[in-house]
Structures are given as C-alpha cells and as structure tokens.
Amino acid sequence: MLRFILGRLLSLSLSLIVASLVIFTVIEVIPGDPAAFMLGLNADEATVQALRADLGLDGSKAERYLTWIAGMVQGDFGTSYTYRVPVAELVADRLWVSLPLAILSLILSTAIAFPVGLLAAANRGRAADYGIMGGTQLGIAIPNFWFGMLLVLVFAVNLRWFSAGGFPGWEEPLQALKSLLLPSVALALPQAAILARVMRSALIETLAQDYMRTARAKGLSRRQALLRHALRNALIPVLTIIGLQFSFLLAGAIIIENVFFLPGLGRLIFQGITQRDLVVVESVTMLLVFAVIVVTFLVDIAYAIADPRLRRRA
Amino acid sequence: MIEVDRLSLDIHGTPILRDVSFAMQPGRTFGLVGESGSGKSMTALALMQLLPDGSRTSGRASLDGIDLLDRPEAEMCALRGNELGMIFQEPMTALNPVRTIGDQVAETLRIHGAATRADALDVARQKLDRVGLPQIALDRYPHELSGGQRQRVCIATAIALRPRLLIADEPTTALDVTTQAQILDLLRGLVDEEDMALLLITHDLAVVADMADQVAVMKTGEIVEQGATRDVLSQQRHAYTRALFEASGHVPARGSRPEGSPLLTGTEIDRHYPGPRIGLFRRGAPLRAVNGVSLALQEGESLGLVGESGCGKSTLTRAILGLDPIQGGEIRALGNPVSPQMPHAMRAGIQVVFQDPYGSFNPRWSVEHLVAEPYHLLSEKPSRTERRDQVAEALEAVGLQASDMDKYPHEFSGGQRQRIAIARALITHPKILVLDEAVSALDVRVRAQILDLLADLQDRMGLSYLFISHDLTVVRAITDRVMVMQAGQIVEQGPTDTVFDAPEHPYTQALLAAAPRLPDYARKD
Numbered sequence: 001m002l003r004f005i006l007g008r009l010l011s012l013s014l015s016l017i018v019a020s021l022v023i024f025t026v027i028e029v030i031p032g033d034p035a036a037f038m039l040g041l042n043a044d045e046a047t048v049q050a051l052r053a054d055l056g057l058d059g060s061k062a063e064r065y066l067t068w069i070a071g072m073v074q075g076d077f078g079t080s081y082t083y084r085v086p087v088a089e090l091v092a093d094r095l096w097v098s099l100p101l102a103i104l105s106l107i108l109s110t111a112i113a114f115p116v117g118l119l120a121a122a123n124r125g126r127a128a129d130y131g132i133m134g135g136t137q138l139g140i141a142i143p144n145f146w147f148g149m150l151l152v153l154v155f156a157v158n159l160r161w162f163s164a165g166g167f168p169g170w171e172e173p174l175q176a177l178k179s180l181l182l183p184s185v186a187l188a189l190p191q192a193a194i195l196a197r198v199m200r201s202a203l204i205e206t207l208a209q210d211y212m213r214t215a216r217a218k219g220l221s222r223r224q225a226l227l228r229h230a231l232r233n234a235l236i237p238v239l240t241i242i243g244l245q246f247s248f249l250l251a252g253a254i255i256i257e258n259v260f261f262l263p264g265l266g267r268l269i270f271q272g273i274t275q276r277d278l279v280v281v282e283s284v285t286m287l288l289v290f291a292v293i294v295v296t297f298l299v300d301i302a303y304a305i306a307d308p309r310l311r312r313r314a
Numbered sequence: 315m316i317e318v319d320r321l322s323l324d325i326h327g328t329p330i331l332r333d334v335s336f337a338m339q340p341g342r343t344f345g346l347v348g349e350s351g352s353g354k355s356m357t358a359l360a361l362m363q364l365l366p367d368g369s370r371t372s373g374r375a376s377l378d379g380i381d382l383l384d385r386p387e388a389e390m391c392a393l394r395g396n397e398l399g400m401i402f403q404e405p406m407t408a409l410n411p412v413r414t415i416g417d418q419v420a421e422t423l424r425i426h427g428a429a430t431r432a433d434a435l436d437v438a439r440q441k442l443d444r445v446g447l448p449q450i451a452l453d454r455y456p457h458e459l460s461g462g463q464r465q466r467v468c469i470a471t472a473i474a475l476r477p478r479l480l481i482a483d484e485p486t487t488a489l490d491v492t493t494q495a496q497i498l499d500l501l502r503g504l505v506d507e508e509d510m511a512l513l514l515i516t517h518d519l520a521v522v523a524d525m526a527d528q529v530a531v532m533k534t535g536e537i538v539e540q541g542a543t544r545d546v547l548s549q550q551r552h553a554y555t556r557a558l559f560e561a562s563g564h565v566p567a568r569g570s571r572p573e574g575s576p577l578l579t580g581t582e583i584d585r586h587y588p589g590p591r592i593g594l595f596r597r598g599a600p601l602r603a604v605n606g607v608s609l610a611l612q613e614g615e616s617l618g619l620v621g622e623s624g625c626g627k628s629t630l631t632r633a634i635l636g637l638d639p640i641q642g643g644e645i646r647a648l649g650n651p652v653s654p655q656m657p658h659a660m661r662a663g664i665q666v667v668f669q670d671p672y673g674s675f676n677p678r679w680s681v682e683h684l685v686a687e688p689y690h691l692l693s694e695k696p697s698r699t700e701r702r703d704q705v706a707e708a709l710e711a712v713g714l715q716a717s718d719m720d721k722y723p724h725e726f727s728g729g730q731r732q733r734i735a736i737a738r739a740l741i742t743h744p745k746i747l748v749l750d751e752a753v754s755a756l757d758v759r760v761r762a763q764i765l766d767l768l769a770d771l772q773d774r775m776g777l778s779y780l781f782i783s784h785d786l787t788v789v790r791a792i793t794d795r796v797m798v799m800q801a802g803q804i805v806e807q808g809p810t811d812t813v814f815d816a817p818e819h820p821y822t823q824a825l826l827a828a829a830p831r832l833p834d835y836a837r838k839d
Contacts, residue, residue, distance in 0.1 A: 210407040218422045219395030232412050307412050308455045
C-alpha cells in the first residue's frame, strides 16, 4: 500500500510539472509579448516597457519559468496587475469561499445520491426506479443558475429565511455557512442527479455478478446482499465521478457565484481573463491544476481502499 | 430427507420444468445429468428459491417435512446457508473480490447469528482447514488464489453451518482435471463425514458415475430416467441416456492419413513476458510462458496439444498464429517465417476457431458479413456475387444452408454458431486450422456432430489441424499425434494412442489418472 501511495505521488508530481510547463508556455511564450497584450492596443511604449520590467519579462524564458515556480513554491504568486495586491492574497480570500462551497456541495450531492441510487437499483424496473430516473433526468436538465434563482425567490424573497446573496466573511461562521447553503444546494442538485444515475447503473451491473448469487445462497436477504456485497464493488465509478465533480465545483461554480454574489475563485479567474490580468490567470490556473491533482491522488487512494486488487499496481 | 414431488416451473409463462420428482438421503450423493438447457440448474435454484423474476412453481419440494416452495422469503433466508448450501460453476467470480476470504466464510455464520465476529473467524479457520486450505491466511483476497483454491473457499462457505443439503452446480466444470479430481474427493469426504445430502449437477457422465449413488437424467425440463447409478448407466433403458453415452465417447470415422511434408514447424520457441515491476527501473525475472518448444505439423495431420490452464498452451497458440512476437527460436508455416509482421496473404493460410464463437462474433453483423470477414486478408477481393457464392459454399460445407447467410448470430444455437466459426475459418481455403478448445463449450451430442464435421472436412480438403484442448477424451478421438505441455515445456509427445495407453512422463500419467473415466459397466462395446 505504501508503495502504491509513493508510486501515485511520483506520477502526479510529474503531471504537475508537465501542467506547469504547458500553462507557462501557453500564457507567456506563444502569443508574443504579455505586457503589450495586457495593456491593450493603445498603450504607449513607455508603459509597456515599465510593465515588462515589473513582470520580470526581461529574463530568458527558462529563467522566468524557474522564477515563477520558485515563487509559487514559497507562496509568492506575483502581484495582480489590476488589483495591485499579491495574487496569493487574492486567491486565499477567494479560496475560503470556493473551497467550503465545493466541499458543502459535494457532501450534499453524495448524501443525496447514495440513498437515491441504492433505492433505484434495489427497485429496478419498478415504480420507484422509474420515478427516480425521471427525477434525475430533470435534475440534470435544469440549469443550476435557474434553480439557484428559484431558491432565492422561495427562501430569500418569499420566506426570508436566507439572504439573497453576498458573503459576510468567516468572522461570523454561522452566518457565513448560512450564506453558502443556498448556492451549495443549487450546485449539488444536478451533481447529485448525475451521481445517483452512475450509482444506480454501477450497482445494477454489480447485482448481476456471480458473487451476489453466492451471497444470496449464504442466506443474505436482497437488501443485505446489496449493502454488504454490491455497494463497495460499485464504488469505483462513483468515486471517479465524485473526483471529477469536486474539481468542477472548485472553479466551475462561476455562474452560481454570480447569482449569489459570492467572491469565489470562478469569478476571480473570469475577472482576470476579462481584464487581461495574466498574472492572476496563470496563478489561479496553476492552483486549480494543483487542486485537481490532489483530488486525483485522494481518489486513487480511495480506489485502493475500496478494491484490494488495485493496491499492488503503482 | 429431501423429497421433490412433481415440481413444475414456468418463467413468464414459458414452461421450464415439468413434474420433476426425486428423493435424496443424508450421506448420499444424487447426480442430476443432462445437456445445457435441460433444467438441471433451474431445479437447484427452485430448491433454493433463488429463481429469476417471473418464476412460478408448483408441486412440492420438502426438506425434512418443510415445503421449500411456499416458504416466505424471510424463512428462506434463514434456511439458505444454514440448512441448504450451494456452490456454483465459476469459482473465479463466485467470491466477492473486495472482501477477504475469512470474512466471506465467517459471514455465513454471522448472518445466521451462529457466532460472534471473533468466533466466526475461528470457525472460518477450521472450515478452511477442513477443505484443504490450511496454508491460506484468512486475510487473503480471492484474486490471490487459484481457481481450485477459490472453489474450496466456496465450499467452506457453503458447509460452514453443516447444511443438510449441499447443492453443487457443475462444481468442477471450469477446473483442470487434476484440480477436479481433488475437489470431487473433497466433496465425497464431506458427504461421508458430515452426513449431508449432495445434489451434484453435471453434464459429465464420468463424474456422475464416479460420485453419485443415485442418478437422474434430465431432458427439456423432465426427468426421463432415474435410479441407482450403476443400473442407469449399465442398462441405459431410455433412448436419450443411450444417445448421451454414445455421444460422450464418440470417435469420428477418419480416413487414413497420407504421409505429408511438414506444413508448420516450430524450433526451440521461447515466449517470455517481462517480470513484475519490483522497483522504478527494475523488473523481476521474466516469466517463461513457452520455453524451448519444438513441433511439426504434417500435411493432413491432426496434432493435439494438451495441458492444464496456465501451462502455456494459449501463449504458444498465439505465437503460432503470429499474434505475439517470440523471444527465441523460429516458427515457419507454409514455407515462410511466422511473426506479427507477416503478410496478410500468409494469415489466410492459417485460420483459427476459438472456444466461444458468440464472443468472437459481432452481434450486429449478418452471417454473410461474418463469414466473409477474412477476405480482407486477400489481395484480390471477390466481387459481391462471388462473395455470396463462396459464403454459401462454405456454409454448406459445414452443414448449414446458403440461406442462413442473411441471418444474425443470435438466431443460431451454440453448435450452429461453432459451425459458422468454422465456415469463417475455411473461407480463405487455409491449409492449417488451429482449433483452440473449439468443442469445449458444447454439449456432448453437439460436440460429437462437430467432431464428425471436422473429420469430414479434413478428409475432403486435406486440412491440417492443431487441436488444443484440456479434454483428453476429445483429443484422443480426433488426433493422430499428441503433445503434452507442462509449465511452458513439452514433456511428452508421440502417436496419440501410444501416449494415452502407455504414458511415460509422470505428468502425463497424473493427467490421465485424474481424468474421470466411464466405468467398464457403462461401456457399450
């Protein structure tokens, strides 16, 4: 198991290095001069030169890459051109919104998907299954921003249980959590619908396996066999989807962040792009790659815990 | 005491079993034989009440006076694993891959509230010892065990609570002959010692003759004949029983072999796989799957290759077909070297038929399309009408009809599909046909027909066969010479009759001794 973990760590570190090279190349090397690009067409030469010096664009490409990496390792992500503050600070603030939001959504979606998927699989071909399949179809089809707006209308405007948007900061943890609740529900529902369907089909495939018959021949009821033998075998595809969903939730919540006026990572990167703030874009992208790789690593470990056959492979 | 009285079953209105009646005694083995689809397994599943959805049973099946057929599900759960144990054909997939074997044996005890967790593991240890796995730790996972060991674990699971009835559904069909003999031995011992009744379901008459006190012969959902094993097998009163016997020992009539020149030769063939990774840049010793094998196949000859699973038969076959590279030696066919890079035209000269034709057919292709597929090997492709004519000819050669070419694989039975596979192999007029377990999945009567067909094709077309099988009876019936393979090497070879009648190598002797054989009283000479 330890060998497995070390092996995964090694391969993921390699992915991280490759990803950083790709991002660096795409943003800094290919489209000519980043400084001129950031300042737009009408900028005068002196300003561009000043920015070039500011961004450290004068050195060789290899030198710049190494400086960039060395900086990031020490927590220095450069200074945002538009905000005039260290990117690390910007990102940290946003991360404290996006990360809890993603985790909360993921917990919600998993908590909904597991029982729903189990229920559908246990009642395959019966009314409960058809109901769930129809419901999840609807859950996938409804855009989450529309659902978010609906939630605001009902729970904020009419019932006045929640505020319609904004984020008070973590000085008041309860208020902060409360303000994240509606957006995380809006994010979680389509994810839960997808996850429940994956869960259902993985379980149904597992139910047809020979060992399920063995379990029944031992005297387990259908339900016991489902929970004790099918569930863990059905986990692999479910874990894969959970990993993908978490990565998506971290940065892909931009529309929901806008609906609820949340200062999250999605909005930061969107603003970075519209304002041509390449320092922000580059750093946040790298950070997201890092997050995806960490999640992948955790999912890999979860695979190995769920399935002993995967432990020996590195 | 188990009594089945006029058990009938239909699934979604289709009758499956009709008036099946038999009785079983504790400490005795009852054999249920028949071909696939005869209802053997459904009879067992009816006793367990594990039938598919839409099943309706009538009649009685009682275990010491309790009728199993009308028990509510909760009561059946209490009986299954406790009074009724069952093991299945496929030990490779019958155990949950993500749970330890100790845990799975102990579960039988835990689910019936017969022991606490720690005690259940102790009992699991005893049961694994009992089934002959004293060296296997409780925390091993199924994938770390061989097929025979897994079947032993399944048996331990089924007998953990000493059930009164143990049902074994083709328990050794997926196993090698030597492993089969050990598992049958184990079952026999359990019946004697634990005083349980064993319902042994099998298609293999020799296994039944060896194991069962009583036997019933099933055909299309009915028992056509039953009685003491010796009586049934020696008298063979029912025509179907006789047909089964004749088919199982069937030797096709074959013309005399002309002395031909060698078409396929292999000299000192080595096929190695890289060893498992043991470090970032290091690998363990390579696995020598085929180690210095030499062979020669003459024109018009049938050469058998026998050995147990993992001996390297399939690896050697793949090398001979030019599918995998070899690491040493040379293979030549029809005068040219064989390798993965060999020209298509050469592949047209060596064709292959596998065990499971259905798995090698694209279900959405018509038979014409399937049979004509090897045409892509030819440099000159026939026109559409020529193609249809040749497919028709090939289908007729294997005993099908020209009109079958517009049908799809699912419209055919297993034996017919194997005929289609042979037609596909013949379409390019090959000289060499590799038959890789080509009749192993077929019922005895269909198998006899396919063997006749193969013998007939060989006589008419002068084909050479490389016949790979684990089934010694079949190899004896169809081959002129045989090679016995063990651990990547040929340990013995020679004329088939000589090798089988007077085996010299201990491994060949062990194989022949382990192979179940029909007793003399059951032979009709």
